[in-house]
Amino acid sequence: MSQIHFNLVMTSSPNSHSQSVWAHPDDRHGLNLLSPDYWAGFGRLLERGMFDGVFFADTMSISDSYAWETLASGSAPRPDPWTILPFIAAATTHLGLAATLSTVGTPPYLAVRRIGALDNLTGGRVAWNVVTSYLESDFQALGLEQPSHDVRYDQADEFMEICYRLWDAFPRDALIRDKASGDYVDVAKLALVEYSGTYHSCRTYPAMACSEQGRPLIFQAGASGRGMRFAATHADACFALQPRSAMSDYIANLRAAAKQAGRPDPRAFFGVQPFIGGTEAEAQQRITELEERVPIGTALNRLGGLLGREFTEDDLDHPIEISETQASQGWMSAIAHVSEGKAPSLREMALHFAISPMNPRIVGTPEQVANTLEEWWRDTGCYGFTIVPEVLPASIEAFADEVVPLLQKRGIMRTEYAGTTYRENLLQQ
Ligand SMILES: Cc1cc2nc3c(=O)[nH]c(=O)nc-3n(C[C@H](O)[C@H](O)[C@H](O)COP(=O)(O)O)c2cc1C
Numbered sequence: 001m002s003q004i005h006f007n008l009v010m011t012s013s014p015n016s017h018s019q020s021v022w023a024h025p026d027d028r029h030g031l032n033l034l035s036p037d038y039w040a041g042f043g044r045l046l047e048r049g050m051f052d053g054v055f056f057a058d059t060m061s062i063s064d065s066y067a068w069e070t071l072a073s074g075s076a077p078r079p080d081p082w083t084i085l086p087f088i089a090a091a092t093t094h095l096g097l098a099a100t101l102s103t104v105g106t107p108p109y110l111a112v113r114r115i116g117a118l119d120n121l122t123g124g125r126v127a128w129n130v131v132t133s134y135l136e137s138d139f140q141a142l143g144l145e146q147p148s149h150d151v152r153y154d155q156a157d158e159f160m161e162i163c164y165r166l167w168d169a170f171p172r173d174a175l176i177r178d179k180a181s182g183d184y185v186d187v188a189k190l191a192l193v194e195y196s197g198t199y200h201s202c203r204t205y206p207a208m209a210c211s212e213q214g215r216p217l218i219f220q221a222g223a224s225g226r227g228m229r230f231a232a233t234h235a236d237a238c239f240a241l242q243p244r245s246a247m248s249d250y251i252a253n254l255r256a257a258a259k260q261a262g263r264p265d266p267r268a269f270f271g272v273q274p275f276i277g278g279t280e281a282e283a284q285q286r287i288t289e290l291e292e293r294v295p296i297g298t299a300l301n302r303l304g305g306l307l308g309r310e311f312t313e314d315d316l317d318h319p320i321e322i323s324e325t326q327a328s329q330g331w332m333s334a335i336a337h338v339s340e341g342k343a344p345s346l347r348e349m350a351l352h353f354a355i356s357p358m359n360p361r362i363v364g365t366p367e368q369v370a371n372t373l374e375e376w377w378r379d380t381g382c383y384g385f386t387i388v389p390e391v392l393p394a395s396i397e398a399f400a401d402e403v404v405p406l407l408q409k410r411g412i413m414r415t416e417y418a419g420t421t422y423r424e425n426l427l428q429q
Contacts, residue, residue: 002412002429003412003413003414003428003429004373004374004377004384004385004407004412004413005052005267005269005383005384005385005426005428006049006050006051006052006384006385006386006387006404007051007052007053007054007055007096007098007239007269007384007385007386007387008046008051008053008054008055008386008387008389008396009055009056009057009239009271009386009387009388010054010055010056010057010388010389010392011056011057011058011078011081012033012056012058012078012079012080012081012084013033013074013075013076013077013078014029014030014033014074014075014076014077015030015073015074015075016029016389016392017273017356017357017359017388017389017390018290018354018355018356018389018390018391019070019073019074019075019294019298019299019302019354019355020073020074020290020293020294020295020298020354021074021290021293021355021390021391021392022074023073023074023293024289024290024293024391026391026394027391027392027394028392028393028394029392029393030074033077033079034077034079036087039084039087039088039091040087040088040090040091041091041393042054042088042392042393042396043087043088043089043091043092043095044091044092045393045396045397045400046092046095046396046400047092047093047094047095048400048401049396049399049400049401049404050400050404050408050413050414050415050416050417051095051096051387051400052096052384052422052425052426053095053096053097053098053125053127053422053425053426054088054095054096054097054098055098055099055127055129055219055239055386056081056084056085056098056099056100056129057100057129058078058080058081058099058100058129059100059133059135059137059138060102060105060133060135060138060141060142061135061137061138061140061141062075062076062078062137063135063137063305064137064140065137065301065304065305066301066305067297067298067301069295069297069298069301070297070298070301070302073294073295073298081099081100082099082101082114082118084099085097085099085118085126086118086121089118089121089122089125093420094125094417094420094425095125096125096126096127096217096422096425096426097118097122097125097126097127097422098126098127098128098129098217098219098422099127099128099129100128100129100131101115101128101129101130101131102131102132102133102138103130103131103132103133103152103155103156103159103160104132104133104138104139104142104144104152104155105133105138105142105144107200107202108159108160108162108163108166108200108202109162109166109202109204109206111128111159111163112162112163112166112167112206112208113206113207113208115128115216116167116206116207116208116209116210116211116216117208119211119213119216120208120209120211120212122211123211123212123420123421124211124212124213124214124420124421124422124423125213125420125421125422126211126216126217126422127216127217127218127219127236127237127422127426128216128217128218128219129219129220129221129239130156130160130218130219130220130234130235131220131221132152132153132155132156132222132230133146133152134149149224149226150226153222153226153227153229153230154198154199155199155200156230157230157233158195158197158198158199158200159199159200160233160234161195161197162193162195162197162200162202164215165191165193165195165202166193166202166204166206167206167210167214167215168191169190169191169192169193169205169206170189170190170191170205170206170207170208170209170210171189171209171210172209172210172211172212172214173186173189174186174187174189174190174209175209190205190206191205192204192205193205193206211421212420212421213421213422213423213424214423216422217236217237217422217423217426218234218235218236218237219235219236219237219238219239220234220235220237220238220239220266221238221239221240221241223240223241223250228253228254228257229257229260229261231254231257231266232254232257232258232260232261232263232266233261233263235266236266236267236423236426236427237266237267237268237269237383237426238254238266238267238268238269239269239271239386240254240268240269240270240271241270241271241358241359242270242360243360244360244376247270247376247380247382248379248380248381250268250270251268251380251381251382254266254268267383267384267426267427268382268383269382269383269384269385269386270360270376270380270382270385270386271358271359271360271385271386271388272359272360272361272362272373272376272385272386272387272388273355273356273359273360273361273362273387273388273389273390274361274362274363274369274387274395274399274403275287275361275362275363275364275390275395276364276365276366276369276395276398276399276402276403277364277365278365279365280363280364280365280368283363283364283365284363286390286391287355287361287363290355290390290391291351291352291354291355294351294354294355296316296347296350296351298354299350299351299353299354300312300346300350302350302353302354302357303349303350303353303354306353306357306358311346311350314346315346316345316346316347316350317345317346317347318345318346319343319344319345319346320345320346320349355390356388359388366398366402366403366406367406369399369403370403370406370407370410373385373403373407374407374410374412377412387399414428
């Protein structure tokens with residue numbers, strides 16, 4: 001029987017996903033963001049829960065669309081997640097280690113060298129979430145102009161082409177390490193990479209050999225037509241944010257794009273945020289408690305940032321009308337769905353987004369959460385889910401210790417890892 005897969009998605013900030021959550025009495029993440037012991041324990045928790053891996057979403061800069069109030073309530077500091085992964089790696093043996101690196105700001109040669117070093121040091125447990133930097137503030141931080149949406153993807157295609165050549169130019173079997181002859185490397189197996197493109201160039205021998213898993217796994221999350229073409233061309237797995245009603249269409253579009261690119265379908269994972277309680281009412285109460293902590297100004301600031309609107313002048317208790325973009329219409333309908341068909345007020349919508357930024361919620365007892373995950377997995381044909389945390393690490397402890405065993409009993413989730421590399425475990429059927 002095939003297996004349902006989980007990755008944990010988080011950000012390296014005090015709040016991870018839910019605004020103001022670091023100040024919740026049970027939260028241990030915010031105050032331990034820079035504690036190596038915290039990350040070691042967190043990695044062991046994810047292995048106990050048989051997650052494929054931990055995945056850090058990231059942007060380089062702190063967006064200047066954040067109001068001071070939003071920043072103050074835990075949107076910063078934001079350490080580079082690649083510096084956190086080694087601490088998780090050192091405490092674990094099978095967990096996949098994924099982080100975001102933009103095709104802006106780091107040349108492809110250095111990306112391959114640094115990611116390749118960590119991939120070798122961890123025995124092939126690294127994945128790279130390739131992003132093209134949608135935030136203008138990322139470019140401003142680097143002193144660069146932001147190119148248009150599609151040009152960023154064109155640049156990224158060239159970036160990836162150089163990476164492929166660098167990976168191919170230093171195969172693992174070139175490492176002969178023969179003390180008798182004194183040859184560490186079989187240079188006949190190395191190749192000089194020479195690439196001169198419109199946006200990127202590179203001339204060098206690669207500094208790192210491939211790891212036990214060959215190349216690092218590639219993740220992507222582009223959702224536009226051009227973004228999906230990029231994902232279908234390069235990605236091993238795609239992380240998607242879709243309301244329940246749009247999940248099956250997303251899978252169909254991704255499969256069509258992969259067919260067009262002549263590649264196997266990337267494994268699709270949908271972001272979901274579980275709220276787990278002893279009863280459904282208790283689980284619902286967790287949301288209420290989280291929402292009560294969020295200052296309405298911060299919630300409006302995040303909603304405005306996500307939807308490209310300012311809401312400072314609007315009436316909080318009236319439903320809002322958003323019709324500018326397809327994406328926001330999709331999210332409006334998703335939120336209308338969770339509000340049982342009633343149009344949500346601006347206040348309700350902002351607070352919903354404050355806790356669950358675009359991720360569908362699954363609320364209930366461990367049994368109810370397991371049932372919904374299994375149903376969505378079977379109905380949509382997705383490969384698995386990216387689990388979005390609320391209070392950390394408590395929400396993931398509940399998931400690992402109460403939901404995962406139910407799925408294991410049903411025979412749809414692993415009880416041990418298939419191999420030691422991320423590739424082996426993520427692709428385990
Ligand atoms: C689930 C998901 C995760 C994402 N994670 C990141 C991220 O960590 N860093 C980032 O810069 N962009 C991230 N993005 C943005 C995408 O990489 C992409 O730049 C953006 O969606 C715009 O491209 P598109 O128009 O093709 O969707 C994410 C998007 C989604 C849907």
